[in-house]
Amino acid sequence: MKQLKKIVHFKKSHRLLFFAGVFVVSFCFIFSSLLFFAQKYFADRVLPNTYFSHFTLSGKNRAEVEVIVDRAINVYSGDKISVSYEGVTKDFNLSDLGVALSTTETVDRIMHKSESEGFLHSIISIFESKKVAPVYYVNTLKLDESLLGSFGQFEKMPVDARVVFVGKDFVRTESSTGSVIDRNLFLNELKESLGVLSKVDTLLIILEAEPSVTTVQAESVLDDFRVLNGDQVTLSYGYDKWPLSGQQLYDLVGVGRSGQTESSLLNVNSGLDVGLSLNVVKMDELLDEMSQILNKQARDATLQFSGGKVTEFTSAQDGQALNRDETKKLFFAQILKLNSDKNIVGVKLPVSVVKAKIANAEINKLGIKELIGTGVSYYSGSIPNRMFNVELGAKFINGTLVAPDEVFSFVRLVGDVSSAQGFKPAYIIKSGRTVLDDGGGICQVSTTVFRAALNSGLPIVKRTAHAYRVSYYEQKGFKPGLDATIFSPSVDLQFRNDTGRHILVQTTVDRVIARMQVDIYGTSDGRRVELGEPIVSNIIPAPEPRYEDDPTLPTGTTKQVDFAVAGATSVFTRKVYKGNNLVIDESFRSVFRPWQAVYLVGKAS
Numbered sequence: 001m002k003q004l005k006k007i008v009h010f011k012k013s014h015r016l017l018f019f020a021g022v023f024v025v026s027f028c029f030i031f032s033s034l035l036f037f038a039q040k041y042f043a044d045r046v047l048p049n050t051y052f053s054h055f056t057l058s059g060k061n062r063a064e065v066e067v068i069v070d071r072a073i074n075v076y077s078g079d080k081i082s083v084s085y086e087g088v089t090k091d092f093n094l095s096d097l098g099v100a101l102s103t104t105e106t107v108d109r110i111m112h113k114s115e116s117e118g119f120l121h122s123i124i125s126i127f128e129s130k131k132v133a134p135v136y137y138v139n140t141l142k143l144d145e146s147l148l149g150s151f152g153q154f155e156k157m158p159v160d161a162r163v164v165f166v167g168k169d170f171v172r173t174e175s176s177t178g179s180v181i182d183r184n185l186f187l188n189e190l191k192e193s194l195g196v197l198s199k200v201d202t203l204l205i206i207l208e209a210e211p212s213v214t215t216v217q218a219e220s221v222l223d224d225f226r227v228l229n230g231d232q233v234t235l236s237y238g239y240d241k242w243p244l245s246g247q248q249l250y251d252l253v254g255v256g257r258s259g260q261t262e263s264s265l266l267n268v269n270s271g272l273d274v275g276l277s278l279n280v281v282k283m284d285e286l287l288d289e290m291s292q293i294l295n296k297q298a299r300d301a302t303l304q305f306s307g308g309k310v311t312e313f314t315s316a317q318d319g320q321a322l323n324r325d326e327t328k329k330l331f332f333a334q335i336l337k338l339n340s341d342k343n344i345v346g347v348k349l350p351v352s353v354v355k356a357k358i359a360n361a362e363i364n365k366l367g368i369k370e371l372i373g374t375g376v377s378y379y380s381g382s383i384p385n386r387m388f389n390v391e392l393g394a395k396f397i398n399g400t401l402v403a404p405d406e407v408f409s410f411v412r413l414v415g416d417v418s419s420a421q422g423f424k425p426a427y428i429i430k431s432g433r434t435v436l437d438d439g440g441g442i443c444q445v446s447t448t449v450f451r452a453a454l455n456s457g458l459p460i461v462k463r464t465a466h467a468y469r470v471s472y473y474e475q476k477g478f479k480p481g482l483d484a485t486i487f488s489p490s491v492d493l494q495f496r497n498d499t500g501r502h503i504l505v506q507t508t509v510d511r512v513i514a515r516m517q518v519d520i521y522g523t524s525d526g527r528r529v530e531l532g533e534p535i536v537s538n539i540i541p542a543p544e545p546r547y548e549d550d551p552t553l554p555t556g557t558t559k560q561v562d563f564a565v566a567g568a569t570s571v572f573t574r575k576v577y578k579g580n581n582l583v584i585d586e587s588f589r590s591v592f593r594p595w596q597a598v599y600l601v602g603k604a605s
Contacts, residue, residue, distance in 0.1 A: 046110060050130045053197045057110060057132075065110055070103045073134060076197040077101060081190075083150070085204040090150040098142030099194065105135035133195045138187070147181055151204060155180050158211040161218035163225045165250050170225040172218035178209040213255045217274040221255055224276050228253065231338050233331065234477060237322075237349040239376045239451070240293055241477035242286070252286070253335060254279040278332045287324050290349070293513065294322045298354045318371070319354035326350040366401075367501025367523040373456025377448045378475035379441070380514040386426035386441035387511055393423075393445035394507035394516060401504055402497040407461055408453075408505070410446050410486050410493040417442050417488050443485045444516060446493045447473055449505070450484035452518035453495040456503075457527040457576040457584070461494035465590035469565045479534040481570030481590040499525055525578065532573035540567035543596035553602030560599050567594035 046057040046065060053072050057065055080091040094101070110132045148155070158178035163170050182205040193200040232245035244252065256277025298319030330347050338345070379390060396414045417423055426440025443466070450463060466473075466485045473483040484493045497503050503522035509515075542564035553559060569591050576584035 044111075047130070049128065050110070050132065052106075052110060052132050052134075062107065062111055066103065066107050069106050069110070069134070072197055073101045073103055073106070076199070079199045081193075081199065082201040083147075083186075083204060084201070085151050085154060085206065088151065092146060096142075096146050097190065098139030098146070099190070100137045100139075101194070102135045102137070106132075109135055131196075134197060136194050138190070140187070143187070143190075144183065147183070147186070147204075151181060154206055158209045160211045160213040161215045161255065162213070163218055163222060163255055165225075165229075165247065170222055170229070170250075172215065172222060175211040175213060175215045175218070177211065179206050180209045181205070182207050213274060218255050221274060221276065225250075225253070227338050228335070232345070233334050233338075234346045235290070235327070235331065235349055236346060236477070237294055237351050238374065239455075239478075240290075242290060243477045251282050252279055252331075253277070276335060278328060278335075280328070283328055283331070284324075287322065287327060290327075291322050291324070293515070294320060294349070294351055296320050320351050323350040323352060366504075367499075368504045368521045369523050370521065371519055372499070372503070372522045372524050373452050373454075373458070373520045373529075375448045375451025375453070375455060375518045377444060377451065377473060377478070377516050378514055379444050379472045379516070380475060382441065382472065382514065383426060385424040386444075387514070389423050389426055389441035390444045390516060391509050391511070392421075393417075393442045394509050397445060397449060397505055397518070398507040399504070401502055403502055404497060404500050407494050407496050410449060411488045411491075414442065414445075414486075415488070417486075443470070443483070444472060445507075446486045447483045448507075448516045448518045450493055451482060452505075452520050454482075454531060454574060455529055456520045456522075457529045458495045458503075458520075459498055459584065460586075460588075461496055462492050463588070464491050464493075465588075465592070467593055468595045469568065469592045471563075471565070479570065479572075480536055480568055480592060481534040481572055481588065483590070497522075499523060527583070528577045530575040530577070534570045534572040536568050536570050538567075538569040540594045542566050542594045545597040545599060547599045547601050549603045550600035551603050553600055554604050555602050557602040558599050559602075560597060562595065562598035564597040565592075565595040568592050 044061055046060050048058045050057045052065075052069060053076075055068050055072065057068065060068070077094050080093065081097065082089055082091050084090075156178045157180070159174075159176040161175035162173045164173060185205055186202060189200060189202050228249060230245075231249065232243055233249060235242040235244065254277045255274055296319055327347075327349055330350065334345050334347055379386070382390070393414060397410070400408070400413060402408050415421060423442070450460075453460060463484045464486075465481065466483055469480050470483065474480060485491060486493055499522050501523040503520055506519045506521065508517045508519070510517075545564070547558075550559070569589070571587055571589045573587045574584065575582060
């Protein structure tokens with residue numbers, strides 16, 4: 001009997017398990033079916049419990065969402081935002097504050113949010129309210145312009161203390177506090193309003209603005225600045241030099257606090273509250289000037305010639321670019337190293353180079369494959385006729401092919417320097433006087449060719465120094481002695497092509513920056529040039545000024561026509577190596593006579 005009861009109980013348990021299983025399977029089937037159909041339904045609709053502003057978007061398709069969003073944004077955009085400070089109130093449109101709301105991007109955000117979350121996620125978070133903020137953009141420059149236009153009278157910018165050079169010493173200026181609009185607070189309140197499309201009137205807050213550098217702090221670094229008095233830092237790349245001293249150097253240095261951004265001052269004194277800093281604004285102005293000269297695009301070479309003269313030539317010019325950030329670091333590192341011993345230091349500019357290609361078979365045949373030497377000179381301050389003569393003389397030289405073992409002759413190429421050749425009157429030194437004569441400025445060309453030949457390691461056959469120092473040839477840091485005069489037909493500049501292949505002389509004149517460059521192309525045989533810095537000695541002061549009567553000038557007027565220049569002796573050396581062999585060892589000596597200032601005194605009747 002007991003056994004029969006157990007069997008009956010066992011059968012009842014199985015029936016219960018069976019019905020429970022059927023129920024679970026049925027529930028899962030029904031739930032999954034509902035989920036499937038719901039996913040299909042919400043595939044292109046907004047998920048439940050989604051809101052934009054105070055509107056519910058649940059179950060709405062894209063077109064319906066666009067209508068709601070566009071209407072809400074238009075209504076909000078039509079409202080004015082009132083901004084007040086000390087009795088002054090101004091109503092702004094959103095566009096006045098540089099705000100732009102995007103209906104399309106807002107709708108994209110709402111629909112994408114529904115698609116990316118999926119319906120299953122929405123079921124799990126069905127009790128969570130999802131509020132989608134509008135997509136907006138704020139033009140902070142326009143915002144600041146509007147605030148300043150209406151409330152700028154309440155602002156006063158703080159004044160930093162500075163260190164300036166006055167007379168013979170550095171002094172500090174006074175700092176002062178300022179008062180500025182709390183732009184961050186205003187912008188945060190505006191963004192909070194935009195996020196929920198709720199109009200909020202704002203009361204501006206004016207903050208006291210402390211100077212970055214106080215009077216006391218500037219006073220504490222005066223001794224650091226005094227170290228700079230008498231120092232010189234020269235930035236250079238090749239023959240291009242920028243010697244900085246005196247006011248030029250002082251302008252590049254300021255007082256800065258640690259942590260200050262590079263937008264105004266770059267402080268390198270880590271761990272110090274204040275110290276010497278780089279005035280980045282002034283430094284960038286200098287770097288702009290330097291980049292105009294140093295930066296070049298790479299240019300592949302092409303060549304066409306006729307009758308032994310190149311008629312069309314595009315030189316193979318390596319591309320190069322000045323590394324501005326590295327230049328700032330190198331320059332300021334030298335500033336920090338200066339001491340009170342009146343330093344003269346040099347900084348080699350970091351310039352990256354991209355090699356050009358040779359794109360003409362004829363160039364390879366002649367051996368004009370690469371740049372083997374360059375010379376540059378400057379002539380800022382020249383009168384227009386002198387500039388014209390420099391350009392004309394450069395054209396006579398440009399494109400000259402020099403065969404192996406041939407001697408380059410400047411006088412032979414240029415010919416008679418006269419009006420018959422197209423030269424104009426410009427100042428030259430003649431018979432102990434500065435006078436107007438045809439071809440003034442031609443020696444700018446011969447000097448530049450001389451420098452190119454020196455740097456190319458070519459043997460100099462003939463060279464004559466000027467009798468007097470000429471200021472043009474000492475511009476941009478060149479010392480006396482790196483010049484060559486010519487006077488047709490007796491005084492010539494000559495050099496020999498001993499490279500074993502043709503060489504090509506190419507000239508470039510830039511009137512804007514008053515700079516001439518001569519490039520010599522050929523095939524490098526590995527020669528290396530060591531050009532010594534000119535040693536200047538035996539300085540002889542200029543004689544007393546000379547005054548001459550001039551009946552063409554009104555009585556009582558004085559006109560200076562010559563400027564005093566001290567005499568000097570300049571000597572520099574040049575060594576040229578092929579491998580380890582010294583093939584040229586020479587020195588160039590120039591003796592310059594002193595030159596007096598000359599004034600014309602009006603004696604017109």
